[in-house]
Amino acid sequence: MTRALNKMSAAFVKSAPTGKHSDGGGLWLHRRSDGGAQWVLRVTVHGRRREMGLGSLSDTPLKQARMEAEKWRALARDGTDPIKEREKQRRQKARNLHMLGDVARDCFDARKAELKGDGTAGRWFSPLELHVLPRLGKVPVAEIDQIDIRDTLKPIWHDKAATARKAMERLSVCLQHGAALGLDVDLQAPAKARALLGAQRHKVTHIPFLPWQEVPAFYASLDQDTVTNLALRLLILTIGTRSRPLRYLRADQTLGDIWIVPADEMKGKRGTGADFRVPLSRQAMGVIDKARAHEKDGFLFPSVRKGVISDATMSRLMERRGMEARPHGFRSSFRTWCSEAAEAPWEIAEECLAHSTGGKVERSYKRTDFLEQRRELMQRWADFVDG
Known part of the structure; x- marks a missing residue:
């Protein structure tokens, strides 16, 4: 009833x-x-x-x-x-009320282990922090759609194309993290926002480099044994290491004519567990011996105040000399020399630059880093640079 x-x-x-x-x-x-x-x-x-x-x-x-x-x-x-x-x-x-700012920071914390120096440099998070979170940080992730993303990135989509792409990629990772937390997230929002924004008009510009024929003259001009000059000379001689691992070089990382660079310091090798062995030429070992006179707190290239020289120190030296080329460009100088003058095998030249070669399956079967072949090539490069 x-x-x-x-x-x-x-x-x-x-x-x-x-x-x-x-x-x-x-x-x-x-x-x-x-x-x-x-x-x-x-x-x-x-x-x-x-x-x-x-x-x-x-x-x-x-x-x-x-x-x-x-x-x-x-x-x-x-x-x-x-x-x-x-x-x-x-x-x-309650889950859907998680703000993007909270989700982004939680995502960043979860990814720190695979980032260089646990992400302390801030380069992974900074595109979000500077260009996304000021506008969307307090918006629940469940409410973020392609219109929000488009309107947020539109001001920099063409003028700061590389930064905008990074911000879009980081935001997509954060939304995936939110979905993994069980939040109701539109994972297609970044792709739809990209379609709304259209193709970027920004033209990619490569880092200026010094033609390989001019490298010996520049190397010879670094004749004073200052910290910056020695760092630049070693960077040129050990071309595969990039700026950060060189600036953080410690005396105990070298053993005879081998420099062992921890995997966490090497771009492309972080998370693999594989350290990178750098064969040191006679000239490179000579530079390291001179750098030991400047050693402070274990670092061979210390800053005047604290820590090591900054990422911009070597660039500013070249800039003050009126040069367009930058330190990172010496990798291009070396690679061009390998092709045009040394006739070095492609795989050996790429390994010198610590580049990953071949597909994923091919790399899984690769059991050599061509140390002896690289030692010979790097000595030839050092002899050329040293005149």
Whole structure:
């Protein structure tokens, strides 16, 4: 038999005496002795009676209480516990309220192990921090769509193309992280935003480099044994290491004519566990011996104040001389020399530069770093550079 519904009037609810009053269908108004009142719904699920609060009378008028009661009664009729379902919905809502800023920082923390120096340099996170989070950081990730992303990156999409691409890529990783946390995220939003933004007009410019024929003259000009000059000379002679591992070179990393660079310091080898062995030419060992006179806190190229010389120190030396070329460009100088003058095998030249060669499967079977062949080639390069 159907139970009578809507027994109470709005006037009665307003002046109801202390006690419990039924509106039918399991909906009750409980008026307390202190004057306050609250709604309670009683339902039976799988033979078990359940009571759930529907809010206070001051916040929930009679009409709204009846609508809420019918919604939860319908679930109970289908065999769903309304109390558990409401708690589930609350948890889902709480998850969806995670702000992009929180998710991005959690994502960054999770990825630090695979980033150089645990990401302390900030280069992975900075595109987000500078160009995305100021506008979207306090927006729930569940609400971020392609329009939000387009409007955020549009000001830099063409003028700062490389930075905009990095920001888009980082944002996509953060959204994937949010999805892994169980958040309701639109993983296609970055791709759709990219389609809305269109192709970038920015033209890629490569780092200027010194023609290999001019390297010996420049190397000879670094005749004073200052920290910066010695660092530049060693960078030219050990071309595969890039700036960071060279600047952080410690005396205990060299053993005879081998410099062992930790994998975490090598671009492309982080996370592989494989250190990079650099064969040292006679000239390179001579530079290292001279650098030992400047050793401080274990570092061969220390800064005047604290730590090591900065990433820009060597660049500024070349800039002050009016040169367009930059330190990183010596890798191009060497690679061109390998092709045009040394006629070095392609794979050996690439290994000297610590480049990954071949496909993933091919690399998994590769069990050599061509140390002896590289030792011979690097000595030829050093002899050429040294004149």
